[in-house]
Amino acid sequence: MSAFSSADPTPSSPDTVGSAPDVVRAVVSGVPDRVSLDGLEATYDARWSEQGTYAFDRTKTRAEVYSIDTPPPTVSGSLHVGHVFSYTHTDVVARFQRMRGREVFYPMGWDDNGLPTERRVQNFYGVRCDPSLPYVEGFEPPQQGSEDGSGKAPKLSDQVPVSRRNFIELCERLTGEDEKQFEALWRRLGLSVDWSHHYQTIDANARTVAQRAFLRNLARDEAYQAEAPGLWDVTFQTAVAQAELEAREYPGHFHKVAFHPSDGGAPVHIETTRPELLPACVALVAHPDDERYQHLFGTTVTSPLFDVEVPVLAHPAAEPTKGAGIAMCCTFGDLTDVQWWRELQLPTRSIIQRDGRISRETPEWLTSERSRALFAEIEGKTTFSARTAVVDALRASGDLAGEPVATQRMANFFEKGDKPLEIVTSRQWYIRNGGRDAALRDELLGRGRELGFHPDFMRVRYENWVGGLNGDWLVSRQRFFGVAIPLWYRVGADGTVEHDDPIVPDEASLPVDPSSDVPPGYSADQRGVPGGFVGEADVMDTWATSSLTPQIAGGWERDPDLFERVFPMDLRPQGQDIIRTWLFSTVVRSHLEFGSLPWANAAISGWILDPDRKKMSKSKGNVVTPMGLLEEHGSDAVRYWAASARLGTDAAFEVGQMKIGRRLAIKVLNASKFALSFGVDPESGTGEITLDPALVTAELDRAMLAGLADVVDRATEAFDAYDHTRALEISETFFWTFCDDYLELVKDRAYGAGAGAADVNAATRSARTALAIALDVLLRLFAPVLPFATEEVWGWWRTGSVHRAPWPTSDVARAASAGADPAVLTAAGHALAALRKVKSEAKVSMRTPILAAELAVPAAARAGVESALVDLRGAGRVTGTLDLVETTEGQGDAAVQGGLVVVRSELGEPEARRKG
RNA sequence: GGGCCUGUAGCUCAGUUGGUUAGAGCGCCACGCUUACACCGUGGAUGUCGGGGGUUCGAGUCCCUCCGGGCCCACCA
Numbered sequence: 001m002s003a004f005s006s007a008d009p010t011p012s013s014p015d016t017v018g019s020a021p022d023v024v025r026a027v028v029s030g031v032p033d034r035v036s037l038d039g040l041e042a043t044y045d046a047r048w049s050e051q052g053t054y055a056f057d058r059t060k061t062r063a064e065v066y067s068i069d070t071p072p073p074t075v076s077g078s079l080h081v082g083h084v085f086s087y088t089h090t091d092v093v094a095r096f097q098r099m100r101g102r103e104v105f106y107p108m109g110w111d112d113n114g115l116p117t118e119r120r121v122q123n124f125y126g127v128r129c130d131p132s133l134p135y136v137e138g139f140e141p142p143q144q145g146s147e148d149g150s151g152k153a154p155k156l157s158d159q160v161p162v163s164r165r166n167f168i169e170l171c172e173r174l175t176g177e178d179e180k181q182f183e184a185l186w187r188r189l190g191l192s193v194d195w196s197h198h199y200q201t202i203d204a205n206a207r208t209v210a211q212r213a214f215l216r217n218l219a220r221d222e223a224y225q226a227e228a229p230g231l232w233d234v235t236f237q238t239a240v241a242q243a244e245l246e247a248r249e250y251p252g253h254f255h256k257v258a259f260h261p262s263d264g265g266a267p268v269h270i271e272t273t274r275p276e277l278l279p280a281c282v283a284l285v286a287h288p289d290d291e292r293y294q295h296l297f298g299t300t301v302t303s304p305l306f307d308v309e310v311p312v313l314a315h316p317a318a319e320p321t322k323g324a325g326i327a328m329c330c331t332f333g334d335l336t337d338v339q340w341w342r343e344l345q346l347p348t349r350s351i352i353q354r355d356g357r358i359s360r361e362t363p364e365w366l367t368s369e370r371s372r373a374l375f376a377e378i379e380g381k382t383t384f385s386a387r388t389a390v391v392d393a394l395r396a397s398g399d400l401a402g403e404p405v406a407t408q409r410m411a412n413f414f415e416k417g418d419k420p421l422e423i424v425t426s427r428q429w430y431i432r433n434g435g436r437d438a439a440l441r442d443e444l445l446g447r448g449r450e451l452g453f454h455p456d457f458m459r460v461r462y463e464n465w466v467g468g469l470n471g472d473w474l475v476s477r478q479r480f481f482g483v484a485i486p487l488w489y490r491v492g493a494d495g496t497v498e499h500d501d502p503i504v505p506d507e508a509s510l511p512v513d514p515s516s517d518v519p520p521g522y523s524a525d526q527r528g529v530p531g532g533f534v535g536e537a538d539v540m541d542t543w544a545t546s547s548l549t550p551q552i553a554g555g556w557e558r559d560p561d562l563f564e565r566v567f568p569m570d571l572r573p574q575g576q577d578i579i580r581t582w583l584f585s586t587v588v589r590s591h592l593e594f595g596s597l598p599w600a601n602a603a604i605s606g607w608i609l610d611p612d613r614k615k616m617s618k619s620k621g622n623v624v625t626p627m628g629l630l631e632e633h634g635s636d637a638v639r640y641w642a643a644s645a646r647l648g649t650d651a652a653f654e655v656g657q658m659k660i661g662r663r664l665a666i667k668v669l670n671a672s673k674f675a676l677s678f679g680v681d682p683e684s685g686t687g688e689i690t691l692d693p694a695l696v697t698a699e700l701d702r703a704m705l706a707g708l709a710d711v712v713d714r715a716t717e718a719f720d721a722y723d724h725t726r727a728l729e730i731s732e733t734f735f736w737t738f739c740d741d742y743l744e745l746v747k748d749r750a751y752g753a754g755a756g757a758a759d760v761n762a763a764t765r766s767a768r769t770a771l772a773i774a775l776d777v778l779l780r781l782f783a784p785v786l787p788f789a790t791e792e793v794w795g796w797w798r799t800g801s802v803h804r805a806p807w808p809t810s811d812v813a814r815a816a817s818a819g820a821d822p823a824v825l826t827a828a829g830h831a832l833a834a835l836r837k838v839k840s841e842a843k844v845s846m847r848t849p850i851l852a853a854e855l856a857v858p859a860a861a862r863a864g865v866e867s868a869l870v871d872l873r874g875a876g877r878v879t880g881t882l883d884l885v886e887t888t889e890g891q892g893d894a895a896v897q898g899g900l901v902v903v904r905s906e907l908g909e910p911e912a913r914r915k916g
Numbered sequence: 917g918g919g920c921c922u923g924u925a926g927c928u929c930a931g932u933u934g935g936u937u938a939g940a941g942c943g944c945c946a947c948g949c950u951u952a953c954a955c956c957g958u959g960g961a962u963g964u965c966g967g968g969g970g971u972u973c974g975a976g977u978c979c980c981u982c983c984g985g986g987c988c989c990a991c992c993a
Binding site: 250271335336409410648656659667744840841843 | 918919920921922927928929930932940941942943946947948949950951952953955956957958959960986987988989990991992993
């Protein structure tokens with residue numbers, strides 16, 4: 001029968017305890033006279049580095065490995081308190097799993113792909129990326145900007161154009177500096193990262209992975225190109241994806257505009273916030289059931305000012321309650337227009353250019369004299385000035401009913417942009433993500449159900465997003481910096497580019513830059529000439545690279561031996577705001593390439609809120625620098641604050657919590673110093689401690705260890721369930737009782753009251769051994785959260801690093817406490833509190849002797865108090881009688897505290913104050 | 917409009933499947949330099965568990981409803 005099977009809850013006799021754990025012997029040496037947290041970060045960071053404490057052992061098998069898909073922070077941004085918070089959560093898990101016996105693969109990445117880096121490189125070096133230029137060997141940029149951007153950014157016209165490859169090189173040079181600072185912060189915080197496994201999202205490996213994954217998608221028809229109307233940012237002049245949208249309020253005006261029925265009937269009024277799109281109008285649309293417009297369906301009306309005849313059509317997407325209930329459909333004002341255009345097979349009449357301005361060519365569908373004249377007035381203008389011009393004309397012609405009414409409307413914005421998105425028709429690349437395909441969508445929803453979300457309710461965000469997709473993932477971007485789409489197109493004899501059958505590179509040649517590299521079978525002089533080729537100019541969306549972080553970090557195809565040991569990974573830690581982007585896109589890529597999840601678990605951290613309960617942000621000026629925080633409070637303290645917040649829950653930025661963490665860390669040092677201070681040979685300053693459960697014989701000691709055994713089991717269970725907060729709380733609560741009550745109660749006995757150091761009796765040895773066993777366990781319980789303090793103490797009496805020590809089991813404590821009742825310590829603690837209260841109320845020192853006392857004890861607590869009576873007398877300094885009188889008050893554990901009171905006492909003289 | 921989270925002591929938060937008198941820390945008050953710790957210790961005070969209904973022998977916990985915070989999605993006529 002198993003030693004700890006649930007069928008046998010009371011393994012009290014030795015033969016049910018199973019094989020005894022190996023008895024640990026430790027030699028205490030090097031406990032300092034005064035303990036301190038100061039400087040521990042630097043000391044142990046260096047030692048861990050030097051000793052390879054966190055080095056990943058790649059001989060381990062997949063089952064032995066715990067792999068983490070670390071979020072790569074954006075290097076061009078700055079790290080803030082929120083990063084410290086969430087990265088601590090991950091590190092706590094990493095350290096727990098490592099001690100649990102898993103070989104932890106914990107790499108670090110840097111995200112240096114994307115717009116923030118592009119802008120920073122531009123401004124810092126005074127360059128601009130122009131993919132059409134050739135690579136220049138040994139290029140030196142015209143300037144070295146200042147780190148804080150105080151040097152003024154050069155104007156676009158002053159920026160020196162450089163090739164994409166040169167631009168990427170400059171990016172790597174610049175971000176190398178950022179990375180050093182970031183690494184220094186992470187080391188100071190104590191992240192147990194293996195720094196030999198790091199990556200950048202723009203480096204050659206990442207580009208290779210991103211291009212290879214794309215080519216595989218293309219080969220399986222999961223990537224495709226399409227010419228279609230899509231959301232377009234006019235500032236950055238690039239298409240944007242659904243996941244990058246942000247709906248924002250945007251001021252506008254309703255304009256009531258008259259259309260004129262071709263049969264000469266009464267004018268039809270529509271309401272629009274975009275009157276400048278009047279020349280792009282292709283139809284009026286109302287709901288098929290709308291009584292008001294039944295008579296118009298099937299007829300045509302003529303647009304005001306521009307005199308274009310358009311049909312009046314019925315479509316269920318029209319909402320009778322919006323505006324006038326009948327809408328003007330333009331190509332394109334919004335996504336509803338696109339839907340109507342597609343489903344009602346309307347013509348295309350685009351007038352907005354990619355720069356957001358009105359087309360400079362008068363469209364051929366404008367035929368009347370006045371329409372062509374008016375268009376000539378607005379051509380090349382921004383939508384804003386064109387709107388003014390059109391409204392003035394409408395007012396003059398009498399087609400504007402009333403005056404425009406101000407409104408706040410919601411408009412789609414690119415999350416990094418500040419102008420509303422337009423809809424522009426362009427050729428773009430897409431990756432299938434279930435947005436247009438119910439079967440794939442269901443598969444991806446299935447992956448979401450397979451994934452362990454922590455906390456679990458975050459799964460809903462995934463499901464809502466996947467369920468609400470309205471199109472495939474647009475991955476091409478009309479930017480210059482980024483990972484190039486690795487394709488070329490043939491140029492026909494007549495000079496037209498043949499997009500339909502792209503030329504693909506060999507995987508072995510990756511990464512390629514089609515703007516400078518030449519496709520297989522062609523020579524460089526065939527670029528851009530009839531019969532030759534052109535390179536795809538677009539780059540991939542940053543998520544197209546970030547969605548591959550497990551592949552990038554894990555060595556997909558580059559290091560198959562590593563990859564099979566770490567993939568699929570165990571954990572993706574990340575923020576809740578990027579479930580729809582990073583988390584989902586990573587699931588998509590893994591599902592398409594491997595038919596599996598990229599990881600088994602996702603740990604979602606919350607936000608840090610400032611004291612006003614607002615999300616902390618730079619603009620509010622309430623950002624505290626992380627390094628300053630670590631320097632002020634110490635890393636263990638800051639980690640404690642972070643670890644006190646549950647996953648998925650927003651947490652307050654609270655210095656008070658850090659002070660508590662610091663107090664805990666110092667307490668660990670001091671209590672450890674005390675627990676290890678016995679048995680030290682006064683001559684040599686060293687001593688051996690044997691953690692032999694058989695030496696623990698006193699009932700109080702056994703009760704303490706029985707409680708500790710429960711704590712280990714509960715904390716382990718919590719950690720296994722990704723509930724580090726609960727694990728910490730359980731350990732911490734026990735630890736404070738351990739310090740406040742147990743240490744005080746056993747102090748005299750542990751000192752060997754009366755006996756010489758060499759003449760240690762069984763009771764004293766019991767206390768000392770129990771202290772050592774408890775310390776051995778407690779240090780390891782706290783190690784994930786307080787890596788520095790626990791490592792410091794570990795070094796006083798143990799060999800190796802506590803962070804490579806096995807996670808504690810309850811075995812030793814159970815072996816030492818078989819049959820003991822944790823309530824004995826509880827009762828003794830309450831009895832001690834009762835004695836202390838007498839002195840506290842008498843306002844005398846705790847050293848004051850109690851000459852005689854009578855203690856009321858509930859029946860339930862009596863046995864416990866009695867078994868600890870000697871310790872109790874010592875800790876309470878009871879020199880005379882201590883009588884117990886049984887009370888009937890209360891039942892059960894909760895009543896014990898209330899019932900345990902001193903009913904009569906006689907205090908001695910307070911000890912004379914010592915001088916000095 | 918759809919959805920998720922959240923409301924417990926002045927503050928930050930626990931409160932496991934409903935079960936005696938709702939907890940912790942900080943802060944506050946009082947006392948105490950006690951050979952682990954003054955970066956400390958001891959003791960104490962503090963609550964209409966957001967409001968209102970309901971289920972139940974019993975509700976902080978379950979249900980309904982309303983109110984207050986936070987977030988996601990949809991919303992461009």
